[in-house]
Amino acid sequence: MxxxxxxxxxxxxxxxxxxxxxxxxxxxxxxxxxxxxxxxxxxxxxxxxxxxxxxxxxxxxxxxxxxxxxxxxxxxxxxxxxxxxxxxxxxxxxxxxxxxxxxxxxxxxxxxxxxxxxxxxxxxxxxxxxxxxxxxxxxxxxxxxxxxxxxxxxxLPADGAATDLCLVEGKDSLVAVSSSGTEGHLSTISLRQMSSPKVMGSCRHAAPIHSVATLHGGRTVLCGDDRGKWGLGRWGQLREGEVLFRAGEGCCRSAAC
The missing domain is CATH 2.130.10.10 (YVTN repeat-like/Quinoprotein amine dehydrogenase)
Structure with missing residues (x-):
């Protein structure tokens, strides 16, 4: 390779x-x-x-x-x-x-x-x-x-495979994405107590998610999914927004912040 x-x-x-x-x-x-x-x-x-x-x-x-x-x-x-x-x-x-x-x-x-x-x-x-x-x-x-x-x-919810992690600096939080079958999940994990992390929220996405990054000081979440689309949403939410990038017939497996 x-x-x-x-x-x-x-x-x-x-x-x-x-x-x-x-x-x-x-x-x-x-x-x-x-x-x-x-x-x-x-x-x-x-x-x-x-x-x-x-x-x-x-x-x-x-x-x-x-x-x-x-x-x-x-x-x-x-x-x-x-x-x-x-x-x-x-x-x-x-x-x-x-x-x-x-x-x-x-x-x-x-x-x-x-x-x-x-x-x-x-x-x-x-x-x-x-x-x-x-x-x-x-x-x-x-x-x-x-x-x-x-x-x-x-x-993480839904027992799917964890596919990517991203620290949200200044919020004591971690964003994790996971995939199970034909859908994905984005979860926010509180790290206020490192000895006891907690899932604070999770939302479902209509395709497996492979990558995650945060933008604008952690206020925006960017995810790459199995359909070759970027999903863009505000903190604490994941909604499929405007398709910012399409990777042909492949899938988005990398996001950088």
Missing amino acids: ALFFPLAFHLEFESNVLDVAVHPTRRLLASALDGGTLQLHVYDACDGSGGATLQLLPLHTLGGATQPACTATCFLGGIGGTSDSNGWVAAGGAAGGLSVWDVDTGAAVWSRNSAHSSRVKCAAPLGPQLLATGDSWGGLHVWDLRSRAAAAGVQ
Whole structure:
């Protein structure tokens, strides 16, 4: 599988890429592979004979609790992160494992072989050494990496697979999307008490939802669904608004804020 970039560069992998993450403040790219490893690259723009290109230099190939397939990844830090957590990357696996590494040394920082009872589908940073992960059975866990205690958990509605997560900064809330059969759900989770997250509301969407992001300081929610449409709604609501983007006959699997 290949990743293509707008600066006329592509990166070849030996197996399929299931998720990617870009560090919020450093020039780092993480790629989760179905072969069970997480590959880190350093990228930089340079001037070549054909104009500007993007260089990606291998940094680390990481493996651990992400076997047999690395299915979700995110960088920690960038949300009030400490200098330590700004250099960490997390990844989950098909068997429910979860690992965190130091991106500079490649050393394991934290690991759980049975973090989830099913496939880890998504991961999102919540703050300094705080991480949220969702699985294919709709389970959502909040991890405090400073503690060895078990994660706080909550079950998303309709028992669908959690497909994406997005922190709403300044609201102590997390937006989660899930899919079950031919429909999707958007849920808001209160993080006022990290040790006891609560589902504050949920609404149904007429198609499976694959991605979510917030805009305008968290006042607007943007979702990509299985029909190749973006759904746009105000905070606390999800209504299918104007079709802002149509991805041909495919589906919208990525949203960025």
